Amino acid sequence: MNKYQYLLSSFGKRLKGQPSYCPHCKQPEAQGRSVDTKYTVTRLIECTNCHLLYRTPADSVQEAHAFYQEEYEQGYTTGMPDDATLKQLLSAGFSNTERDYSRYVALMDALKVPRSAKVLDFGCSWGYGTYQFQQAGYAATGFEISQPRCKYAADKLGVDAHHRYEDLGSGYQVFFSSHVLEHVDSIADVWNLARRVLAPGGFFIGYTPNGSEAYRQANFRGFHLSWGLKHPNLLQDRFVEKLADGLPALVSSTPHALDAIAGWDQKSTVRLDTSGWELLLIIRK
Numbered sequence: 001m002n003k004y005q006y007l008l009s010s011f012g013k014r015l016k017g018q019p020s021y022c023p024h025c026k027q028p029e030a031q032g033r034s035v036d037t038k039y040t041v042t043r044l045i046e047c048t049n050c051h052l053l054y055r056t057p058a059d060s061v062q063e064a065h066a067f068y069q070e071e072y073e074q075g076y077t078t079g080m081p082d083d084a085t086l087k088q089l090l091s092a093g094f095s096n097t098e099r100d101y102s103r104y105v106a107l108m109d110a111l112k113v114p115r116s117a118k119v120l121d122f123g124c125s126w127g128y129g130t131y132q133f134q135q136a137g138y139a140a141t142g143f144e145i146s147q148p149r150c151k152y153a154a155d156k157l158g159v160d161a162h163h164r165y166e167d168l169g170s171g172y173q174v175f176f177s178s179h180v181l182e183h184v185d186s187i188a189d190v191w192n193l194a195r196r197v198l199a200p201g202g203f204f205i206g207y208t209p210n211g212s213e214a215y216r217q218a219n220f221r222g223f224h225l226s227w228g229l230k231h232p233n234l235l236q237d238r239f240v241e242k243l244a245d246g247l248p249a250l251v252s253s254t255p256h257a258l259d260a261i262a263g264w265d266q267k268s269t270v271r272l273d274t275s276g277w278e279l280l281l282i283i284r285k
């Protein structure tokens, strides 16, 4: 689907007057708060119950699935490199690329996650992150809904990669996702999966675009660009705090203070600076 088809599809749905709901808690859109608009027909709604920001009109689940299998292309993330490019990336350890996972390893070190820990890289694309977690010493497993990318991860990078929830096992100390939650049709499904496969005391760690009020105020232009066709959900600090539902949580944004994260007692809920472009969320099971 290109931008033009997206607009036509959005406009058609608007004309049909299909009822719309918060994709997370099912609150009717009419009870939500409109926080931004694009191209007249698409709006970003803040759910006043769970505080998810979501695009409306939404995709149907079937549309979303087709989009991910066939149409979603975002350059480096999803474009699987040819053998020569892969060889270069591997020999450089992905350093100086946007897929360098060393900052995530540093975060897990700050959380005192042992390097031998069992880590699930949820939404692993073609496996570059799972591979780097493995290289850092973790027992890493990747999950990727796209079968071609999952197969690439297993065949070309030799990582343990799966495309079905039922093959993932359990007992993970970290359920990690980078720029995945803003794309999924049900964050609740992912959160339920995480709670099922995480060991007690394990961490749900996510990076997403940041819809927090502090970022909206600091950089509205950046905020405006962070939702739309490819990002039906936009998470924010208040949403994460509510999602945690009493579990210890830490919310911040990039760049984040590793010393403050290292100093977190992992028992309370803490909100650090959330005015940066990228939301960091951590919930401890």
Ligand SMILES: [Zn+2]
Binding pocket: 022, 023, 024, 025, 026, 027, 047, 048, 049, 050, 051, 052
């Ligand atoms: Zn909601």
